[in-house]
Amino acid sequence: MKIKIKINDKVKVTAGKDKGKTGKVIQVMPQDDKVVVEGVNVMYKHIKSRKSGEKGQRVQFNGPINSSNVVVICPKCSKESRLGIRVTKSPADPKKVQRARFCKKCNEVID
Ligand SMILES: [Zn+2]
Structure with missing residues (x-):
């Protein structure tokens, strides 16, 4: 299936833990049929500090989700x-x- 979603499209999540959320597409991965949506599938990555005794950092990022789990919200008619x-x-x-x-x-x- 060819992916029809593009960066900056507004989409609504239709499945998974973020079902019902809307957000802007910030990355498209056509080879994996996945998209990254702002504020959806929030994950944390822990980065250890290189200096001992210093606290590591927790970095927040958006994980990719299957493009079949989102629908585009039309910018013209505002419908899914x-x-x-x-x-x-x-x-x-x-x-x-x-x-x-x-x-x-x-x-x-x-x-
Ligand atoms: Zn429309």
Whole structure:
């Protein structure tokens, strides 16, 4: 399955521990079919201090989640939507095609 989510898309989580949360996509991993969403799947990494006697640091980061566990919220109609890909001929060169994402709810092109 080709991933249709892009960085900066607003998405809603539909499964897992963060179900119902919304956030902005900050990273897309197409090879793993995963996305990283701001504020979702918060994890902590402990970094040990190199100096002895000093406290280590706890660093917060967002773990990746499966792209199938999120739906994009359409920026045009604000509804949860599955996106489609519309292939159109380029007006400048009819031999070339353009691919644009569109909302299946309101039919607006999203890119
Ligand atoms: Zn829409």
